[in-house]
Amino acid sequence: MIIIMADEKTDLLACLWDEFSAMRFPTGWYDREPEGTCLVTLDTALVGFAANVLDGPPLGARHREHLRCRIELLAELLPAFGTDSYASRYFVALYRMAVLAEEIDAERGAA
Template identity: 50%
Template sequence: MAEVKLDQLARLWDEFGAMRFPPGFYQREPEGECMVMMDSMLAGCVSSALSGSLDDRGRGILQTRIVVLGKVLQSIGDDEYATTYFTHLHGMAVLAAELDKDRSE
């Protein structure tokens, strides 16, 4: 099962690499969250998960940021591209967490 998720995550990661960060979100902080940091932290966790199991710190960051981004997504619906971008990021992060869990079982 982990191999299927790894393949899917790699495909999503490639798609994400072709996307550009939403320009309106360099300064915008919905729900008080810096979206540049959100992007950086989650992308780093996803990249690490593609390479192997996460450590406890990485797991904690991933789990916390998944929840926070899920809440933020509700408040950025006014920007269609940003919604697409951050929904893709969220989906990758959730899949990375599932993959990491599968590896530890």
């Protein structure tokens, strides 16, 4: 049963990946650092984790912790994008993809 659920979630992650990959990083946010956070670096890290979950074995404990911390950080930053509808959509899509990647990785690690 867990394998079926993981496969369905992996398919959903692949769909989210395709949708997110079609989006461009929000104009005007390259040099902004809300709460001292480089958004480009945060984006790159979360996209990398999602790619690893799609294509690879379970993450190691250290990488899993980094993923969890970056998801929490992005969750805290989401209100900062409220006045920019595209940036909000972009970072919410990134957040959803990262959260799902974390869930899939946790299931793989438990199997």
